[in-house]
Amino acid sequence: MSKDVFVFVEQRDNTIQKVGIELLGKARELADALNQDVVAMLLGSDVKSKADILIKHGADKVILVEDERLKEYTTEPYAKAINEIVKKYDPEIAIYGATSIGRDLAPRLAARIHTGLTADCTGLEIDEESKNLMMTRPAFGGNLMATILCEDFRPQMATVRPGVMQALDTDESRKGEIIEEKIEFTDADVNVTVKEILKLESKKKDITEANILVSGGRGVGGPEGFQPLEKLANALGAEISSSRAAVDAGWVEKDRQVGQTGKTVRPELYFAMGISGAIQHLAGMEDSDLIIAINKNADSPIFEVADLGVVGDVNAIVPKLAAAIEREKAIKAEIN
Template sequence: MSKDVFVFIEQRDSELQKVGIELLGEARKLADSLNQDVVAMLLGYNIKSKAEMLIHHGANKVIVVDDEILNEYVTEPYAKAVCAIIKKYDPEIVLYGASSIGRDLAPRLASRIHTGLTADCTALEIDEESKNLLMTRPAFGGNLMATILCENHRPQMATVRPGVMQALKNNPDLKGEIVEEKIPFDKSDMNVVIKEVVKVESKKKDITEADVLVSGGRGIGAPDAFNMLGELADLLGAEVSASRATVDAGWIEKDKQVGQTGKTVRPEVYFALGISGAIQHIAGMEESELIIAINKNEEAGIFGVSDLGIVGDVHAIVPKLIELIKKEKKAKSEL
């Protein structure tokens, strides 16, 4: 009988990725609704030392597959290992991050195990009557939200966008079990040859990792206005993000988009500048701790979720804000 909520824990260079920790928090909620356990699947090379951290973030059990063939992510050996785990333990639910790795791995496993997969979920919930997993994701370009069920096959599987779910706080008092699984890999499992791994250091953070975001919408008027937003962001130690309208217009790159069809963010401070507040955008940022909005239209929907709303022209207000911050920084440096 299928049992427990499994989470694939993504790691890169033996560093646990944030999305896996977030999924453990959500898995904990789902498992509690089912009166079941949370099981983390940790694959890599010389990775066992990271297992205890997963227990501290909500896992009852960690299944570790530690093998040199798993040093770098390659589809076939990773798929073989996770497939073997799923067939042995028969989980009720398996969750993956909707990252480049998760989007590559999860559909291959769904095919091998003959089950369904719901991609890019933004909400997960257990149906009280059927106990099936309700998997919600944007549909039709983000204009609708579709809730999908996998009633007749197990495990129920979903990929979940980074930044959507809330991670549990690290609790060193939590106890759990660490199990090592040995997978019989052979040379044929490495069906590609990695000749070189090229790593490029980026000075900019992913917007899902930023503590402060300065986000621009159609109301900023032109692509050049992002220079102004960038100046404000630099002064605040923030990152620049955007609404879908500006991305669709080609004003800024796609990976800066916040919303149902972009990224979900939870910064400490979110500046919504010239953003009207469409439902799709609000869904991607409404969990921000402090939301500051500037918009000419006093009826703009963004004011409904803002902690501080200013009715006015972004091009009149933001330069004054920049000037004020510069004066404050200069005064402090002279003390």
């Protein structure tokens, strides 16, 4: 009988990725609703020391597979290892991050295991009556939200966008079990050889990791409208993000987009500058701790979720705000 909520936890360069910790938080909630355990799946080479981190963030058990061939992600070895784990332990639910790795791995596993997969989920809940997993994702270009069930096959599988789920705080008192599994790989399983890894160094932080975001929309008027936003971001130590309208217009790179068809963010402070607040955008940022919105249209939906709203011209207000913050920083520097 299928049992437990399994989470594939990504590691890169032996560093646990944040999305895995976020998924453990949601898995803990799902498992508690089912009165089952949370089981983390950790693959890599020399990663055993990381297993305790997963237990402290909600896992009851960690299934550990260590092999030199798993040091860097390649499709076939990882797919074989997870496939064997799933067949042996028969989980009720298995969730993966909707990252480049998760989007490559999860569909292959769904085909091998013969089960369904709901991709790019923004919500996971247990149905109180059937105890099935309700998997919610954007549909029709983000204009609708669809809730999908996998009633007849197990495990119920989903990929979840980074930044959507809330990670649990570290609990140093938690204890768990580490189960070491050995997968017998053959030469046929290693059909890709990684010869070199080139890393792109970027000064820009991923917007899902930022504590403060200054986000611009159609209301800034054009690419030049982002220049004052960048000055404000620099003054605050923040990152620039945007609505879909600014990305579609070519004013900002795609990886800066917030919303259903972009990234889900949860910063401590979110500035919505010249953003009307369409539901697709709100879905990606409404859980921010503090939302400050500036828009010249007093009826903009963004004001319904904003903690502080300013009705006015963003291009007139932002430069003054940036200058005021710079002055305040200079005064504090003199005092110190």
